[in-house]
Amino acid sequence: MSLNQNSGPAPGPGPGRPPLFSRLSGLASRPREPLLAVLIAALILLVGLRAPAFLTMRSMDNLLTDSALPVMLALTQMLVIVTRGIDLSVASNLALSGMMSALLAMHFPQLPIGLVIACALCIGLALGLINGWLIGYLSLPPIVVTLGSMSVYRGLVFVLSGGAWVSSRNMPADFIAFPLGRLMGLTHLVWLAALAIVVLWFVARHTRFGRDLYAIGNDPVAAGYVGIASPQRLFWTYGLSGAMAGLCGYLWVARYAVAYTEIAYGFELTVIAACVIGGISIAGGVGNISGAVLGALFLAVINNALPMVQISPFWQSALTGLVILSAVIINARGEKKRNKQILPLHFHTELRATAAPVTRTPA
């Protein structure tokens, strides 16, 4: 158990008190999740100082409900990114399964809500497994595959709906009511997100499946040598991402009570941005659940806070961009040397210092 605890961005220092030097140099590369959590708290407090209304229970409740969908999508996107992949099709998948569940509920209003949700989940799973098959078993590049399926799924939404909107009066009442229904004071959306966090935390941290994903991301070739069935793992990773997108598709459509072709257009990049802010390396093998959750929360806080402090909502996208860029720059500082330095300079200086008198002798 204690052996495979190092799932954070950088393996923590060994047992006992780390020496000062390694603590200083490790400042840039140690896990960022606490830092990010502090940043989010500080941001909330700062906004609260300007606009006390932001700190009320009602506004916090809104914030949590708003962040549920990006958090859920960021969780599975994180698993995909950990395997050195990327899933650009989540937003289109979300739109397609959302539209299909809306059409299903429209044509069969008497269907129990649980069945509709299960259908949305299964549709998303099937769409994700198509990606997974192409990426896992045919070993095609993930970015190309999901770029293609993104277009196909988005187009299919249009074909299915005929370009028409499915609006709230076409949907049964309990279909719309479920996401914002409350259980012990919190909306169902928040509970579902919490459930997803717990389940995926367990999967990523304590199951063979989850650990295999990290192994694949760290070194696909080595993962193959130690006997990890990469194709099968990738197949189900993208399936998982699809299933989550399917679930979120239903939730999105039901929450906003409308389904049309362009829902969640461009949302895939927001989800990936949340992962990047959470310290998940696009190069694979690095990242954990808390990072994904905090990254998505951070974006949600920015989005919800801007109207509160009377900054034009048009700033939202620009600020998001700035946050992403600063996050990656901070994340990269620890790795910069390793990537760019071809010859280890400190090794040479050490060598010269110790071997300086000897170098005069003819070779």
Place this chain on the structure above:
Amino acid sequence: MNIMADTAPVKTARYDIGERGSFRIADLLRQWEFLLGLLLVAVFCINCLLLPHFLDFYNLADSTFNFSEKALIALPMALLIICREIDISVSAVIALSSVAMGVANHYGVPAVGLFVVGIGTGTLCGLLNGLLVTRFALPSIVVTIGSMSLFRGLASVVLGDQAFTNYPELLSDWGQGYFFDVLPRPFAVLIVAALAFAALLHCTAWGRRIYAIGNNPVAARFSGIAVDRYRLMLFVLTGAMAGLAGCLLTGRIGSTRPNIALGWELEIITVVILGGVSIAGGAGTIGGVLLAVLTLGMVTYGLALANIPGIIMTIVVGALLLTTIAVPRLLRGKATR
């Protein structure tokens, strides 16, 4: 040293470079560009047979307006992808440069100056991307996702919910005008740019080095190529071309709106990959990209004539992309790992 000399006394080079093999049809069929060419001809013929108004020269010329701007960005994007980089922010650069032109126009900058403003803004955006990627050794996909958000955000901050209109005549001349009354100007610009890029990539040492970097950046660095300088230059070039495309697009539609060029980045990347450029870097040609652009352009035009909504086109493009990468892989069988 001695042993080497004994066994191979005549050879001076370390490797044998074989003679170029004789011409075979099978080799031709394995060429991506050849297959794309066949596809283009097939699409063209099918359209001619099914659609009575397809083979109208003026219609054909006008259909190039739809893809010229995207194709202009696809050219440097191909270079970037060959070099193992990518730029997601191009459509946001178009938006920002279009907004910059709108602001400049508002303050009375003359028409020629607008082109300078547009292309200059694009160049600066590309420079920012390039500096972030090379100075901080960041993965370009992450940087450009961030800068996409930033550029589009800045554009929408300046623009608000307004739109810039009243652009001078010169701009619309270039955006929707013709040379000699037949050749659309954006298409002419595209042809010139494609020739320049093809010459740059395929006929100069500069181009060969891009392939070298794409095949193995570390080996390229070891063999004395200033890898980071090339990357930076490519990002700047992409930004400049996006700025140019922004000028033409603004001229064509005559206004700057918040959703200008929304979602183009993924379309452009799709075209580049369809053109046979390997996403893993190190392979691809400008000819292939141009053929892919023309093929998709013809399909779009045919669908438009057949009165099929444009979004069906996204299914076609996506399916085409998936099949073109999956079929060769299925035919080849198990991958060698």
